[in-house]
Amino acid sequence: MSAHRLITSWAFLALIAGCDAGSPRLQGTWIGERADGMPSDQQVQANTFVTSTKITFHRNVVTIETAGQSSKGRYRVLSDSGSTVVVAAPSDPDPQTFERVGERRLKWILADGRAMLFMKQDR
Secondary structure, eight states: OOHHHHHHHHHHHGGGOOOOOOOTTTOEEEEEEEEESOOTTTHHHHHHHHHTOEEEEETTEEEEEETTEEEEEEOEEEEEETTEEEEEOTTOSSOEEEEEETTTEEEEEOGGGOEEEEEEOOO
């Protein structure tokens, strides 16, 4: 599944997610920095997509903005330990895994060793 399709589908499903306080590790706005683990013939396109993506977590609401699209919905935390947070929308069969990389970076781990890296936006 393409990163764009994954984001769109996950954000849409998050619209009906359950209510909780969210994860303190995810809170804030994250600006796309680069894609990791993409096949070489898709790397440039993936980087272009990721650098046009912004994710904002506020309590238990996530807003995902890409070039020309914005989706907003609730999410729930399945696990939050160490640097890893796993979240889901109740109707989404695939939980989403985020890993904090230091204080200023967030990695959205996708399938097959792929990931999107985000940098925390200053207030």
